[in-house]
Amino acid sequence: MNPGSVPRVLIVDDEPANVRVLAEALQGAYDLRFATDGERALGLAMALPADLILLDVVMPGLDGFELLRRLKAQPATRDVPVIFVTALSEVGEEERGFAAGAVDYITKPISPPIVRARVRTHLELKRQRDLLEQRALIDGLTGIANRRRFDEEWARRAAAAFEQRLPVGVLLVDIDHFKQYNDHYGHGPGDDCLRRVATALQESCQRAGDLAARYGGEEFVIVRAAGSTGEMDSHASQLLQAVRRLDLPHVKSSTGPRVSISIGAVERVPDLGDGRDLLENADRLLYEAKRRGRNRCVLAGADITATRVLQGEETP
Template sequence: MSREWAAKMMEPFTVLIVDDVRTNLLVIGQCLKGLYNVREATSGAQCLKLARSEPQPDLILLDVVMPDLDGYQVCKALKSDPMTAEIPIIFVTGRDTDEDEQRGLQLGAVDYITKPIRPAIVRARVSAHIQLKQQRDRLQFMALHDQLTGLYNRHFLVETASQRLARVVRHRTPMTVVLLDIDHFKKINDNHGHLTGDKVLIAIAKLLNANIRKEDVVARLGGEEFVILLDCGLDIAAQKMENLRGLLESMQPEGLKVTGSFGLVEASPFNADFSHLLVMADDGVYRAKSQGRNRVVCCRAEATVINKPKHTDQQRQQEG
């Protein structure tokens, strides 16, 4: 488990209670007091707003009968929005027919509790579904993140790059792909051991996370290679990476001098194949190393041979 996930698990879970009757809010809130971070909404519209705001609720307790949007309509809206679709919903309602319960579950709710409120039942159901969500989130996190550094992994990178490149083609939005290779990393492992090498990679990941905007993407491609997707053009990206290069050079993790070689390439509607862009960025890294390492090299599409093979891992290790 990464440190990022462990830190996330230390945060209290948030339960959003939605009911237009103040007494019901008080009763349910009292059931969960001291166990969760409890938020309240008195209407369907307010529920939708809070569900899309930070921090997002980990679970929603939703009444059915409300004046503006009823609970079924709210549930349908939440499940149709990718931003809120994964939030588990438990209906808490006075409607106790089989048809009502069936409808709620078919709309995507995970459970259905009937009124009058029984505190022990509410606590037990909420606890069970919070634990299920925690397990699901952990599995999802592990599937999309590198286990050593906590950065996004290659799978997430490829999927996200494909989506962003489609946006480049459709809307002409700027995007730059950055490949970062840590210089002489093999020597760190050989001279100081792989445990020290791992600590260096973790420190570099923290530096990248701290200096890359939330809307950008940083991932570990493998070994000592990292990829950054920046929502900006090549010139601005080069300035940012030059700043990052300086920070990397000065950080000295584990008391070791560490530098990196950066290869940058800008995507365009006519150059939007991620594999090709990685080859071009890799060519930039190769040129940076051949020029003395610890530098940023920008690649232009017209100056790149499309069929140039990517440098092998063995060459990477030999060249550092």
């Protein structure tokens, strides 16, 4: 659920009269969508993700239980809370519903205040859950995406690139002589340095689909948006410059008087479905950038042995 957006509620019931009563109860506060059969409800839930679903149990064709089972089987709809709406008052049916993954039950005849209260409660729970999940994907120190978020995103992008035989670009970034920075300035300023570099890297990823993440320690990783092939050099230059422009003094750096970064960058079609080979390439190129004196980027394309070097601006 996006903060500040109107929650979307999908109402599914084969009887239009029931749909109307539920819609009237919830009118005004939500983005309401309707379906009068299970198949259509499933299509709608897939196409337009809902924040909550009110689901009639007894419907011809795809009934509530079967629809819930299918919703739970799809990653896109698995976490959407479903409240069963039913005239069935048997305890066994309710148990079956909860076992199938419904979060709550509302019984017919429908009481509007009860519908409103239950919907409000479960939307609030979902909002809190979404927030926690979002926090779990953000690096606590720097505020950019964390390693877990990167791993998930990389798995997806690498698999897609591998299947479609399309190149994907990845850059590994390391802050030069960061240990010396921490030792000399202390951990507080060290953390501040990490935050500022992280922000600068993120701001240099301007295409929708570019992802900057903390890879671990003083290492960062950037996945390039799909379809941005060939702009790797300019992107790498921007990153080097962005950190240079932070103008953070680093008196213990043997590379220069200010904080700088080294980058290993590769853009090609993965040989492996998980893209592990590209990360290994980027790591080797990063090592090469450090070996050549740091404050630079070493890049490679389809031919991993044909490398190019972009030197960062010399700092007087």
